[in-house]
Amino acid sequence: MDAIRLDHVSKIYHVGAVETRALNDVSLSIGEGEFTALVGPSGSGKTTLLQLIGCLDKPDAGAVKIKGQDVTRFSANQRADLRRTSIGFVFQFFALVPVLTAYENVELPLLLSGVKPSERRERVNGLMRAVGLEDRANHRPDQLSGGQQQRVAIARALAPRPVLVLADEPTANLDTANGQQAMEIMERLNKETGTAFVYATHDPRVIAYARRVVKMQDGAIVDAGVA
Protein backbone atom coordinates (compact mmCIF):
# COMPACT_ATOMS: atom_id res chain seq x y z
CA MET A 1 0.00 0.00 0.00
CA ASP A 2 1.16 3.53 -0.71
CA ALA A 3 2.15 5.50 2.34
CA ILE A 4 1.82 8.67 0.31
CA ARG A 5 0.25 9.51 -2.99
CA LEU A 6 0.37 12.83 -4.83
CA ASP A 7 -2.03 13.38 -7.70
CA HIS A 8 -1.40 16.26 -10.13
CA VAL A 9 -0.06 18.54 -7.44
CA SER A 10 0.90 22.13 -8.26
CA LYS A 11 2.23 24.87 -6.03
CA ILE A 12 2.73 28.50 -6.96
CA TYR A 13 4.48 31.10 -4.80
CA HIS A 14 3.66 34.76 -5.16
CA VAL A 15 6.32 37.26 -4.17
CA GLY A 16 4.89 40.68 -4.89
CA ALA A 17 3.83 40.62 -8.52
CA VAL A 18 6.20 37.78 -9.32
CA GLU A 19 4.68 34.30 -9.65
CA THR A 20 6.93 31.27 -9.22
CA ARG A 21 5.62 27.84 -10.13
CA ALA A 22 7.45 25.63 -7.62
CA LEU A 23 5.65 22.40 -8.53
CA ASN A 24 3.87 21.71 -11.77
CA ASP A 25 1.40 18.82 -12.01
CA VAL A 26 3.43 16.40 -9.93
CA SER A 27 2.18 12.87 -9.29
CA LEU A 28 4.12 10.44 -7.11
CA SER A 29 3.59 7.42 -4.88
CA ILE A 30 5.79 6.45 -1.93
CA GLY A 31 5.33 2.98 -0.52
CA GLU A 32 5.60 1.91 3.12
CA GLY A 33 9.17 1.33 4.30
CA GLU A 34 10.78 2.93 1.25
CA PHE A 35 14.17 4.66 1.48
CA THR A 36 13.85 7.25 -1.26
CA ALA A 37 16.10 10.08 -2.37
CA LEU A 38 14.57 13.12 -3.97
CA VAL A 39 17.29 14.61 -6.12
CA GLY A 40 17.66 17.59 -8.33
CA PRO A 41 19.35 20.97 -8.53
CA SER A 42 18.48 23.90 -6.28
CA GLY A 43 15.09 25.32 -7.19
CA SER A 44 13.86 22.08 -8.67
CA GLY A 45 11.04 21.86 -6.09
CA LYS A 46 12.42 19.22 -3.69
CA THR A 47 11.76 21.22 -0.52
CA THR A 48 8.29 22.30 -1.69
CA LEU A 49 7.41 18.69 -2.44
CA LEU A 50 8.59 17.58 1.01
CA GLN A 51 6.57 20.38 2.63
CA LEU A 52 3.42 19.32 0.81
CA ILE A 53 3.97 15.65 1.69
CA GLY A 54 4.62 16.70 5.28
CA CYS A 55 1.39 18.73 5.53
CA LEU A 56 3.42 21.84 6.25
CA ASP A 57 1.80 23.58 3.30
CA LYS A 58 -1.17 23.10 0.99
CA PRO A 59 -0.99 22.67 -2.77
CA ASP A 60 -2.77 25.10 -5.09
CA ALA A 61 -4.04 22.18 -7.14
CA GLY A 62 -4.13 18.41 -6.90
CA ALA A 63 -4.39 16.06 -3.93
CA VAL A 64 -1.96 14.79 -1.33
CA LYS A 65 -3.06 11.50 0.20
CA ILE A 66 -1.45 10.03 3.28
CA LYS A 67 -2.57 6.54 4.23
CA GLY A 68 -5.44 7.04 1.79
CA GLN A 69 -6.69 10.31 3.33
CA ASP A 70 -6.75 13.46 1.21
CA VAL A 71 -4.96 15.84 3.57
CA THR A 72 -5.49 18.86 1.32
CA ARG A 73 -9.00 19.05 2.77
CA PHE A 74 -7.72 18.98 6.37
CA SER A 75 -7.93 21.95 8.72
CA ALA A 76 -4.77 23.37 10.28
CA ASN A 77 -5.42 21.38 13.48
CA GLN A 78 -6.06 18.14 11.59
CA ARG A 79 -2.83 18.62 9.68
CA ALA A 80 -1.01 19.27 12.96
CA ASP A 81 -2.49 16.03 14.37
CA LEU A 82 -1.34 14.11 11.31
CA ARG A 83 2.18 15.53 11.52
CA ARG A 84 2.34 14.71 15.22
CA THR A 85 1.30 11.07 14.79
CA SER A 86 2.46 10.03 11.34
CA ILE A 87 5.27 12.21 10.01
CA GLY A 88 8.74 12.92 11.29
CA PHE A 89 11.00 15.72 10.04
CA VAL A 90 14.75 16.14 9.76
CA PHE A 91 15.88 19.54 8.55
CA GLN A 92 19.07 20.78 7.01
CA PHE A 93 19.64 23.28 9.81
CA PHE A 94 19.10 20.58 12.54
CA ALA A 95 16.10 22.45 13.91
CA LEU A 96 16.29 21.44 17.53
CA VAL A 97 14.54 23.56 20.13
CA PRO A 98 17.52 25.39 21.60
CA VAL A 99 16.18 25.71 25.15
CA LEU A 100 15.51 21.99 25.51
CA THR A 101 18.08 19.25 26.15
CA ALA A 102 18.66 16.49 23.61
CA TYR A 103 16.45 14.18 25.69
CA GLU A 104 13.69 16.80 25.92
CA ASN A 105 13.85 17.47 22.19
CA VAL A 106 13.27 13.79 21.46
CA GLU A 107 10.57 13.64 24.12
CA LEU A 108 8.65 16.70 22.83
CA PRO A 109 6.60 14.99 20.08
CA LEU A 110 5.67 12.25 22.56
CA LEU A 111 4.49 14.87 25.04
CA LEU A 112 2.42 16.46 22.30
CA SER A 113 0.89 13.05 21.61
CA GLY A 114 0.16 12.42 25.28
CA VAL A 115 2.35 9.32 25.58
CA LYS A 116 2.61 8.06 29.16
CA PRO A 117 5.77 9.06 31.10
CA SER A 118 7.07 5.48 31.46
CA GLU A 119 6.67 4.80 27.75
CA ARG A 120 8.19 8.16 26.91
CA ARG A 121 11.26 7.34 28.95
CA GLU A 122 11.60 3.95 27.34
CA ARG A 123 11.22 5.25 23.78
CA VAL A 124 13.48 8.27 24.23
CA ASN A 125 16.22 6.27 25.92
CA GLY A 126 15.98 3.63 23.18
CA LEU A 127 16.29 6.22 20.44
CA MET A 128 19.14 8.04 22.18
CA ARG A 129 20.96 4.71 22.30
CA ALA A 130 20.08 4.00 18.66
CA VAL A 131 21.72 7.23 17.54
CA GLY A 132 24.65 6.73 19.93
CA LEU A 133 23.94 9.76 22.12
CA GLU A 134 22.79 8.31 25.42
CA ASP A 135 25.68 10.08 27.16
CA ARG A 136 24.66 13.42 25.63
CA ALA A 137 21.01 13.25 26.67
CA ASN A 138 21.22 16.18 29.07
CA HIS A 139 23.14 18.46 26.75
CA ARG A 140 21.46 21.37 25.05
CA PRO A 141 21.87 21.79 21.27
CA ASP A 142 24.56 24.45 21.62
CA GLN A 143 26.63 21.91 23.59
CA LEU A 144 26.46 19.37 20.75
CA SER A 145 28.33 19.17 17.46
CA GLY A 146 26.43 19.52 14.16
CA GLY A 147 26.55 15.77 13.62
CA GLN A 148 25.26 15.08 17.12
CA GLN A 149 22.46 17.60 16.67
CA GLN A 150 21.39 15.93 13.44
CA ARG A 151 21.37 12.55 15.17
CA VAL A 152 19.13 13.99 17.89
CA ALA A 153 16.87 15.34 15.12
CA ILE A 154 16.68 11.84 13.57
CA ALA A 155 15.79 10.36 16.97
CA ARG A 156 13.13 13.04 17.45
CA ALA A 157 11.68 12.35 13.99
CA LEU A 158 11.30 8.66 14.86
CA ALA A 159 9.99 9.13 18.41
CA PRO A 160 6.26 9.10 17.56
CA ARG A 161 6.78 5.98 15.41
CA PRO A 162 5.69 7.73 12.24
CA VAL A 163 4.75 6.17 8.92
CA LEU A 164 7.15 8.48 7.19
CA VAL A 165 10.23 10.56 7.91
CA LEU A 166 10.97 13.49 5.62
CA ALA A 167 14.51 14.80 5.58
CA ASP A 168 15.41 17.98 3.75
CA GLU A 169 19.13 18.01 2.85
CA PRO A 170 19.98 16.17 6.09
CA THR A 171 23.72 16.15 5.45
CA ALA A 172 24.14 19.55 3.84
CA ASN A 173 25.54 21.14 6.98
CA LEU A 174 27.66 18.17 8.04
CA ASP A 175 31.18 17.13 7.19
CA THR A 176 31.67 13.90 5.26
CA ALA A 177 32.12 11.65 8.29
CA ASN A 178 29.13 13.04 10.16
CA GLY A 179 27.02 13.02 6.99
CA GLN A 180 27.89 9.40 6.43
CA GLN A 181 27.08 8.54 10.05
CA ALA A 182 23.70 10.30 9.82
CA MET A 183 22.81 8.46 6.63
CA GLU A 184 23.88 5.11 8.08
CA ILE A 185 21.68 5.70 11.11
CA MET A 186 18.73 6.66 8.91
CA GLU A 187 19.26 3.61 6.72
CA ARG A 188 19.53 1.28 9.72
CA LEU A 189 16.45 2.72 11.44
CA ASN A 190 14.52 2.47 8.17
CA LYS A 191 15.27 -1.21 8.11
CA GLU A 192 14.68 -1.77 11.82
CA THR A 193 11.45 0.20 12.14
CA GLY A 194 9.98 -0.10 8.67
CA THR A 195 9.40 3.64 8.60
CA ALA A 196 9.56 5.13 5.10
CA PHE A 197 12.24 7.78 4.60
CA VAL A 198 12.16 10.40 1.86
CA TYR A 199 15.12 12.72 1.78
CA ALA A 200 16.06 15.54 -0.51
CA THR A 201 19.69 15.88 -1.55
CA HIS A 202 21.97 16.69 -4.43
CA ASP A 203 25.01 15.01 -2.92
CA PRO A 204 25.94 11.88 -4.96
CA ARG A 205 27.40 10.17 -1.84
CA VAL A 206 24.08 10.59 -0.07
CA ILE A 207 22.05 9.57 -3.11
CA ALA A 208 23.96 6.28 -3.08
CA TYR A 209 22.18 5.21 0.13
CA ALA A 210 18.75 5.35 -1.51
CA ARG A 211 16.92 2.29 -2.73
CA ARG A 212 14.84 4.54 -4.98
CA VAL A 213 15.83 7.83 -6.57
CA VAL A 214 13.24 10.36 -7.72
CA LYS A 215 14.70 13.02 -9.99
CA MET A 216 13.22 16.50 -10.18
CA GLN A 217 13.81 19.47 -12.38
CA ASP A 218 12.00 22.80 -12.72
CA GLY A 219 9.13 21.75 -10.48
CA ALA A 220 8.45 18.47 -12.19
CA ILE A 221 9.44 14.85 -11.71
CA VAL A 222 11.61 13.79 -14.61
CA ASP A 223 12.30 10.28 -13.31
CA ALA A 224 10.17 8.65 -10.59
CA GLY A 225 12.66 5.82 -10.13
CA VAL A 226 11.81 2.30 -9.10
CA ALA A 227 11.09 1.24 -5.53
Next chain:
Amino acid sequence: MSGEGEGRKRISMLYKLWVLAYRDLGRNRRRTIMTTVAVALGLALLILMNGYIAGVMDGALQNNIRLKTGHVQIRASSYNEADLSLQWRDLLSEPAQIVARASAMPEVRAAAPVLWAGGVIATSNDSLGLQITGIDTASAIYDPIRSAMVAGDFLAADDRSGILIGQHLAEDLGLGLGRDVSLTVVDSDGQADEGIFTVRGLFNTGIPSYDESTVLMPLSKAQAFARADKRASAIILMLNSQESTASVVAALQSPGVQVLTWSDMNQLIVQTLQSSLAFYYILDGVVILIVAVIIANTLLMSVFERIREMGILSALGMKGYHLTQMLLLEATCLGLGGIALGLILGLSGVAYITYVGIPIGDLASAAGNSVALGSTIYGRFVPDTFAGLSLATLLIILAASLYPAWYASRLEPAEALRG
Protein backbone atom coordinates in the same frame (compact mmCIF):
# COMPACT_ATOMS: atom_id res chain seq x y z
CA MET B 1 -8.89 7.67 27.10
CA SER B 2 -10.27 8.35 30.57
CA GLY B 3 -10.87 11.85 31.88
CA GLU B 4 -8.09 11.32 34.40
CA GLY B 5 -5.69 10.35 31.62
CA GLU B 6 -6.68 13.40 29.59
CA GLY B 7 -6.09 15.58 32.63
CA ARG B 8 -2.63 14.11 33.18
CA LYS B 9 -1.82 14.68 29.50
CA ARG B 10 -2.84 18.30 29.74
CA ILE B 11 -0.80 18.84 32.90
CA SER B 12 2.27 17.22 31.29
CA MET B 13 1.82 19.42 28.24
CA LEU B 14 1.28 22.55 30.28
CA TYR B 15 4.35 21.74 32.32
CA LYS B 16 6.44 21.36 29.17
CA LEU B 17 5.05 24.60 27.75
CA TRP B 18 5.91 26.26 31.03
CA VAL B 19 9.47 24.93 30.80
CA LEU B 20 9.72 26.17 27.22
CA ALA B 21 8.35 29.59 28.18
CA TYR B 22 10.61 29.91 31.20
CA ARG B 23 13.73 28.86 29.30
CA ASP B 24 12.86 31.06 26.34
CA LEU B 25 12.93 34.03 28.69
CA GLY B 26 16.46 33.03 29.68
CA ARG B 27 17.72 33.21 26.09
CA ASN B 28 17.90 36.95 25.89
CA ARG B 29 18.56 37.67 29.54
CA ARG B 30 19.27 41.34 29.04
CA ARG B 31 15.95 41.92 27.30
CA THR B 32 14.08 39.86 29.88
CA ILE B 33 15.70 41.77 32.73
CA MET B 34 15.02 45.13 31.08
CA THR B 35 11.39 44.23 30.47
CA THR B 36 10.96 42.91 34.01
CA VAL B 37 12.51 46.09 35.38
CA ALA B 38 10.23 48.22 33.18
CA VAL B 39 7.17 46.39 34.52
CA ALA B 40 8.55 46.66 38.05
CA LEU B 41 9.25 50.39 37.76
CA GLY B 42 5.80 50.99 36.29
CA LEU B 43 4.09 49.15 39.12
CA ALA B 44 6.38 50.68 41.74
CA LEU B 45 5.50 54.12 40.41
CA LEU B 46 1.79 53.29 40.58
CA ILE B 47 2.09 52.00 44.14
CA LEU B 48 4.14 54.98 45.22
CA MET B 49 1.75 57.49 43.61
CA ASN B 50 -1.29 55.87 45.14
CA GLY B 51 0.34 55.43 48.54
CA TYR B 52 1.38 59.07 48.45
CA ILE B 53 -1.97 60.53 47.46
CA ALA B 54 -3.81 58.28 49.92
CA GLY B 55 -1.45 59.47 52.65
CA VAL B 56 -1.76 63.14 51.72
CA MET B 57 -5.52 63.11 51.49
CA ASP B 58 -6.17 60.86 54.42
CA GLY B 59 -3.57 62.70 56.50
CA ALA B 60 -5.11 66.08 55.70
CA LEU B 61 -8.58 64.75 56.48
CA GLN B 62 -7.52 63.21 59.79
CA ASN B 63 -5.60 66.38 60.74
CA ASN B 64 -8.71 68.43 60.08
CA ILE B 65 -10.88 66.04 62.07
CA ARG B 66 -8.38 65.90 64.93
CA LEU B 67 -7.70 69.64 65.20
CA LYS B 68 -10.71 71.37 63.74
CA THR B 69 -13.92 69.62 63.00
CA GLY B 70 -14.09 66.42 65.03
CA HIS B 71 -16.15 63.54 63.63
CA VAL B 72 -19.49 65.16 64.34
CA GLN B 73 -20.59 68.70 65.16
CA ILE B 74 -23.88 69.92 66.49
CA ARG B 75 -24.71 73.51 65.72
CA ALA B 76 -27.74 75.75 65.86
CA SER B 77 -29.75 75.48 62.65
CA SER B 78 -28.98 79.06 61.69
CA TYR B 79 -25.25 78.92 62.42
CA ASN B 80 -23.07 79.68 59.43
CA GLU B 81 -19.49 78.60 59.83
CA ALA B 82 -18.16 81.12 57.33
CA ASP B 83 -19.53 84.09 59.36
CA LEU B 84 -18.28 82.84 62.75
CA SER B 85 -21.46 84.46 64.00
CA LEU B 86 -21.77 85.33 67.67
CA GLN B 87 -25.43 86.32 67.43
CA TRP B 88 -27.24 84.46 70.19
CA ARG B 89 -29.82 83.10 67.80
CA ASP B 90 -26.97 81.40 65.90
CA LEU B 91 -25.49 79.80 69.00
CA LEU B 92 -26.48 76.75 71.04
CA SER B 93 -28.20 77.98 74.19
CA GLU B 94 -27.90 74.80 76.27
CA PRO B 95 -24.60 73.25 75.24
CA ALA B 96 -24.14 71.34 78.50
CA GLN B 97 -27.31 69.32 77.91
CA ILE B 98 -26.23 68.31 74.43
CA VAL B 99 -22.76 67.40 75.66
CA ALA B 100 -24.28 65.23 78.39
CA ARG B 101 -26.56 63.50 75.90
CA ALA B 102 -23.77 62.88 73.42
CA SER B 103 -21.30 61.75 76.08
CA ALA B 104 -23.75 59.08 77.19
CA MET B 105 -23.48 57.37 73.82
CA PRO B 106 -20.99 54.48 73.77
CA GLU B 107 -19.71 55.45 70.33
CA VAL B 108 -18.63 58.89 71.57
CA ARG B 109 -15.09 59.14 72.91
CA ALA B 110 -15.34 62.82 73.84
CA ALA B 111 -17.76 65.71 73.44
CA ALA B 112 -17.10 69.34 74.22
CA PRO B 113 -18.61 72.76 73.52
CA VAL B 114 -16.60 75.30 71.58
CA LEU B 115 -17.01 78.98 70.84
CA TRP B 116 -15.46 80.48 67.73
CA ALA B 117 -14.96 84.13 67.06
CA GLY B 118 -13.13 86.09 64.43
CA GLY B 119 -10.55 88.38 65.96
CA VAL B 120 -7.38 90.35 65.60
CA ILE B 121 -4.21 89.80 67.58
CA ALA B 122 -1.97 92.79 67.95
CA THR B 123 1.46 93.47 69.38
CA SER B 124 3.23 96.79 69.51
CA ASN B 125 4.66 96.07 66.07
CA ASP B 126 2.16 93.95 64.22
CA SER B 127 -1.41 92.73 64.01
CA LEU B 128 -3.03 89.73 62.40
CA GLY B 129 -6.55 88.42 61.79
CA LEU B 130 -7.24 84.97 63.17
CA GLN B 131 -9.74 82.69 64.82
CA ILE B 132 -10.26 82.79 68.55
CA THR B 133 -11.40 79.47 69.92
CA GLY B 134 -12.89 79.03 73.35
CA ILE B 135 -12.31 75.47 74.50
CA ASP B 136 -13.29 73.12 77.30
CA THR B 137 -9.77 72.78 78.66
CA ALA B 138 -10.56 69.53 80.46
CA SER B 139 -11.88 67.74 77.38
CA ALA B 140 -10.01 64.91 75.69
CA ILE B 141 -10.87 66.59 72.40
CA TYR B 142 -7.85 68.81 72.95
CA ASP B 143 -5.41 66.03 73.71
CA PRO B 144 -3.70 66.68 70.34
CA ILE B 145 -2.98 70.26 71.45
CA ARG B 146 -1.87 69.09 74.89
CA SER B 147 0.63 66.74 73.32
CA ALA B 148 1.75 69.42 70.85
CA MET B 149 2.79 71.87 73.58
CA VAL B 150 6.36 72.99 73.01
CA ALA B 151 6.59 75.69 75.65
CA GLY B 152 4.63 76.79 78.74
CA ASP B 153 1.56 75.06 80.13
CA PHE B 154 -1.79 74.03 78.83
CA LEU B 155 -4.69 76.25 79.85
CA ALA B 156 -6.51 75.87 83.16
CA ALA B 157 -10.30 76.20 83.06
CA ASP B 158 -10.30 79.20 85.41
CA ASP B 159 -7.52 81.08 83.67
CA ARG B 160 -9.06 84.48 82.96
CA SER B 161 -6.27 85.99 80.92
CA GLY B 162 -4.22 83.18 79.49
CA ILE B 163 -4.14 82.10 75.86
CA LEU B 164 -2.31 79.48 73.81
CA ILE B 165 -0.92 80.32 70.42
CA GLY B 166 0.96 78.39 67.78
CA GLN B 167 4.73 78.49 67.80
CA HIS B 168 4.73 79.73 64.21
CA LEU B 169 2.40 82.60 65.08
CA ALA B 170 4.55 83.47 68.07
CA GLU B 171 7.63 83.58 65.85
CA ASP B 172 5.82 85.67 63.22
CA LEU B 173 4.74 88.21 65.82
CA GLY B 174 7.93 88.03 67.86
CA LEU B 175 6.06 86.76 70.92
CA GLY B 176 7.26 84.53 73.70
CA LEU B 177 5.92 82.98 76.87
CA GLY B 178 4.47 85.44 79.34
CA ARG B 179 4.16 88.20 76.78
CA ASP B 180 0.97 90.23 76.74
CA VAL B 181 -0.95 90.70 73.55
CA SER B 182 -4.07 92.56 72.57
CA LEU B 183 -7.01 90.61 71.22
CA THR B 184 -9.99 92.26 69.60
CA VAL B 185 -13.25 90.52 68.88
CA VAL B 186 -16.54 91.73 67.44
CA ASP B 187 -18.95 90.57 70.14
CA SER B 188 -22.53 89.35 69.93
CA ASP B 189 -23.78 92.92 70.08
CA GLY B 190 -21.67 93.87 67.09
CA GLN B 191 -19.31 95.90 69.28
CA ALA B 192 -15.55 95.56 69.03
CA ASP B 193 -14.17 94.48 72.39
CA GLU B 194 -10.50 94.48 73.19
CA GLY B 195 -8.73 92.58 75.91
CA ILE B 196 -5.15 92.04 77.01
CA PHE B 197 -4.12 88.41 77.31
CA THR B 198 -0.96 86.64 78.33
CA VAL B 199 0.69 83.93 76.29
CA ARG B 200 0.67 80.89 78.62
CA GLY B 201 1.92 78.34 76.17
CA LEU B 202 3.00 77.60 72.63
CA PHE B 203 1.96 74.60 70.57
CA ASN B 204 3.29 73.09 67.41
CA THR B 205 0.85 70.64 65.86
CA GLY B 206 2.94 70.17 62.72
CA ILE B 207 0.15 71.81 60.75
CA PRO B 208 1.37 75.33 60.00
CA SER B 209 -1.98 76.54 58.62
CA TYR B 210 -3.57 75.76 62.00
CA ASP B 211 -0.72 76.97 64.16
CA GLU B 212 -0.58 80.34 62.40
CA SER B 213 -4.24 81.19 62.62
CA THR B 214 -5.51 79.90 65.97
CA VAL B 215 -5.68 81.36 69.44
CA LEU B 216 -7.07 79.15 72.19
CA MET B 217 -8.54 80.36 75.45
CA PRO B 218 -10.79 78.75 78.11
CA LEU B 219 -14.42 78.55 77.01
CA SER B 220 -15.77 80.54 79.92
CA LYS B 221 -13.37 83.39 79.22
CA ALA B 222 -14.19 83.32 75.51
CA GLN B 223 -17.92 83.41 76.31
CA ALA B 224 -17.43 86.39 78.56
CA PHE B 225 -15.09 88.15 76.14
CA ALA B 226 -17.49 87.69 73.21
CA ARG B 227 -20.57 88.36 75.37
CA ALA B 228 -22.01 85.00 74.40
CA ASP B 229 -23.28 84.20 77.91
CA LYS B 230 -23.13 80.39 78.33
CA ARG B 231 -23.66 79.76 74.68
CA ALA B 232 -21.47 77.78 72.28
CA SER B 233 -20.92 77.85 68.54
CA ALA B 234 -20.97 74.06 68.39
CA ILE B 235 -20.51 70.81 70.22
CA ILE B 236 -17.60 68.84 68.85
CA LEU B 237 -17.69 65.06 69.08
CA MET B 238 -14.82 62.65 68.65
CA LEU B 239 -15.95 59.09 68.11
CA ASN B 240 -14.29 55.83 68.94
CA SER B 241 -14.65 54.86 65.31
CA GLN B 242 -15.19 57.00 62.25
CA GLU B 243 -17.46 54.26 60.89
CA SER B 244 -20.11 54.92 63.56
CA THR B 245 -20.64 58.50 62.35
CA ALA B 246 -23.96 57.84 60.64
CA SER B 247 -25.58 56.15 63.64
CA VAL B 248 -24.41 58.89 66.01
CA VAL B 249 -25.68 61.61 63.69
CA ALA B 250 -29.06 59.90 63.40
CA ALA B 251 -29.35 59.59 67.18
CA LEU B 252 -28.50 63.22 67.81
CA GLN B 253 -30.91 64.81 65.35
CA SER B 254 -33.34 67.15 67.07
CA PRO B 255 -35.29 70.27 66.17
CA GLY B 256 -33.39 73.53 66.00
CA VAL B 257 -29.98 72.00 65.49
CA GLN B 258 -27.93 70.80 62.57
CA VAL B 259 -25.81 67.71 63.05
CA LEU B 260 -22.89 67.62 60.66
CA THR B 261 -20.61 64.75 59.80
CA TRP B 262 -16.85 64.94 59.26
CA SER B 263 -17.62 64.47 55.57
CA ASP B 264 -20.02 67.47 55.52
CA MET B 265 -17.45 69.63 57.26
CA ASN B 266 -14.55 68.58 55.08
CA GLN B 267 -16.21 68.90 51.72
CA LEU B 268 -13.18 70.57 50.21
CA ILE B 269 -10.87 67.75 51.19
CA VAL B 270 -13.36 65.07 50.19
CA GLN B 271 -13.91 66.72 46.80
CA THR B 272 -10.19 67.28 46.34
CA LEU B 273 -9.67 63.65 47.26
CA GLN B 274 -12.19 62.51 44.68
CA SER B 275 -10.85 64.73 41.91
CA SER B 276 -7.28 63.75 42.80
CA LEU B 277 -8.25 60.12 42.62
CA ALA B 278 -9.79 60.65 39.19
CA PHE B 279 -6.57 62.30 38.06
CA TYR B 280 -4.52 59.49 39.55
CA TYR B 281 -6.72 56.91 37.84
CA ILE B 282 -5.80 58.55 34.52
CA LEU B 283 -2.12 58.49 35.48
CA ASP B 284 -2.49 54.85 36.54
CA GLY B 285 -4.00 54.08 33.15
CA VAL B 286 -1.19 55.82 31.28
CA VAL B 287 1.51 53.99 33.24
CA ILE B 288 -0.24 50.63 32.78
CA LEU B 289 -0.58 51.30 29.04
CA ILE B 290 3.14 52.05 28.80
CA VAL B 291 3.84 48.73 30.55
CA ALA B 292 1.47 47.00 28.11
CA VAL B 293 3.26 48.46 25.09
CA ILE B 294 6.64 47.37 26.47
CA ILE B 295 5.39 43.83 27.03
CA ALA B 296 3.71 43.61 23.62
CA ASN B 297 6.89 44.89 21.98
CA THR B 298 9.10 42.42 23.87
CA LEU B 299 6.93 39.45 23.00
CA LEU B 300 6.54 40.50 19.38
CA MET B 301 10.33 40.82 19.06
CA SER B 302 10.66 37.45 20.70
CA VAL B 303 8.15 35.91 18.26
CA PHE B 304 9.85 37.46 15.22
CA GLU B 305 13.22 36.15 16.39
CA ARG B 306 11.80 32.65 16.83
CA ILE B 307 9.60 32.33 13.76
CA ARG B 308 11.65 29.44 12.39
CA GLU B 309 11.59 27.71 15.76
CA MET B 310 7.82 28.08 15.90
CA GLY B 311 7.73 26.50 12.46
CA ILE B 312 9.67 23.55 13.90
CA LEU B 313 7.24 23.24 16.80
CA SER B 314 4.36 23.35 14.29
CA ALA B 315 6.10 20.72 12.18
CA LEU B 316 6.28 18.49 15.26
CA GLY B 317 2.51 18.81 15.57
CA MET B 318 2.18 21.63 18.07
CA LYS B 319 -1.10 23.41 17.47
CA GLY B 320 -1.72 27.12 17.32
CA TYR B 321 -3.29 27.21 20.76
CA HIS B 322 -0.21 25.55 22.26
CA LEU B 323 1.92 28.36 20.84
CA THR B 324 -0.60 30.85 22.24
CA GLN B 325 -0.39 29.20 25.65
CA MET B 326 3.40 29.21 25.52
CA LEU B 327 3.53 32.94 24.82
CA LEU B 328 0.91 33.70 27.45
CA LEU B 329 3.01 31.73 29.92
CA GLU B 330 6.06 33.76 28.93
CA ALA B 331 4.05 36.93 29.49
CA THR B 332 2.86 35.57 32.84
CA CYS B 333 6.46 34.84 33.87
CA LEU B 334 7.54 38.32 32.84
CA GLY B 335 4.52 39.86 34.51
CA LEU B 336 4.85 37.99 37.79
CA GLY B 337 8.58 38.69 37.95
CA GLY B 338 8.00 42.37 37.25
CA ILE B 339 5.12 42.56 39.70
CA ALA B 340 7.13 40.88 42.46
CA LEU B 341 10.01 43.30 41.94
CA GLY B 342 7.58 46.21 41.55
CA LEU B 343 5.91 45.34 44.84
CA ILE B 344 9.27 45.23 46.60
CA LEU B 345 10.30 48.59 45.16
CA GLY B 346 6.89 50.22 45.50
CA LEU B 347 6.23 49.02 49.04
CA SER B 348 9.75 50.06 50.07
CA GLY B 349 9.01 53.52 48.69
CA VAL B 350 5.66 53.69 50.45
CA ALA B 351 7.29 52.46 53.68
CA TYR B 352 9.79 55.30 53.39
CA ILE B 353 7.20 58.01 52.82
CA THR B 354 4.94 56.49 55.48
CA TYR B 355 7.51 56.29 58.26
CA VAL B 356 9.98 59.01 57.28
CA GLY B 357 7.79 61.29 55.19
CA ILE B 358 8.56 63.96 52.64
CA PRO B 359 9.25 67.41 54.09
CA ILE B 360 7.43 70.05 52.05
CA GLY B 361 8.25 73.03 54.24
CA ASP B 362 5.99 75.29 56.26
CA LEU B 363 5.21 77.68 53.41
CA ALA B 364 3.95 74.98 51.10
CA SER B 365 1.85 73.36 53.79
CA ALA B 366 0.48 76.70 55.02
CA ALA B 367 -0.60 77.52 51.47
CA GLY B 368 -3.39 75.00 51.80
CA ASN B 369 -5.25 76.97 54.45
CA SER B 370 -8.43 74.92 54.36
CA VAL B 371 -6.58 71.65 54.05
CA ALA B 372 -4.56 70.77 57.12
CA LEU B 373 -1.37 69.68 55.45
CA GLY B 374 1.54 68.97 57.73
CA SER B 375 4.99 70.34 57.00
CA THR B 376 5.94 66.72 56.36
CA ILE B 377 3.75 64.67 54.03
CA TYR B 378 3.30 61.02 54.89
CA GLY B 379 2.21 58.19 52.64
CA ARG B 380 -0.11 55.38 53.55
CA PHE B 381 -0.35 51.65 52.86
CA VAL B 382 -3.54 50.88 50.98
CA PRO B 383 -3.31 47.09 50.49
CA ASP B 384 -6.57 46.83 48.50
CA THR B 385 -5.41 49.46 46.03
CA PHE B 386 -1.94 47.93 45.73
CA ALA B 387 -3.42 44.46 45.14
CA GLY B 388 -5.80 45.92 42.56
CA LEU B 389 -2.95 47.68 40.75
CA SER B 390 -0.88 44.47 40.71
CA LEU B 391 -3.79 42.51 39.32
CA ALA B 392 -4.54 45.22 36.74
CA THR B 393 -0.88 45.16 35.68
CA LEU B 394 -0.95 41.37 35.24
CA LEU B 395 -4.21 41.49 33.30
CA ILE B 396 -3.01 44.24 30.99
CA ILE B 397 0.24 42.32 30.42
CA LEU B 398 -1.77 39.25 29.43
CA ALA B 399 -4.00 41.39 27.22
CA ALA B 400 -0.95 42.95 25.59
CA SER B 401 0.50 39.52 24.90
CA LEU B 402 -2.62 38.37 23.08
CA TYR B 403 -1.61 39.94 19.78
CA PRO B 404 1.88 38.36 19.66
CA ALA B 405 0.34 35.06 20.80
CA TRP B 406 -2.35 35.28 18.13
CA TYR B 407 0.28 36.15 15.53
CA ALA B 408 2.36 33.11 16.49
CA SER B 409 -0.65 30.82 16.42
CA ARG B 410 -1.54 31.91 12.88
CA LEU B 411 1.88 31.20 11.39
CA GLU B 412 1.83 28.71 8.53
CA PRO B 413 4.47 26.06 9.32
CA ALA B 414 6.10 26.16 5.87
CA GLU B 415 6.24 29.96 5.92
CA ALA B 416 7.61 29.94 9.46
CA LEU B 417 10.29 27.40 8.54
CA ARG B 418 11.48 29.71 5.77
CA GLY B 419 11.93 32.32 8.52
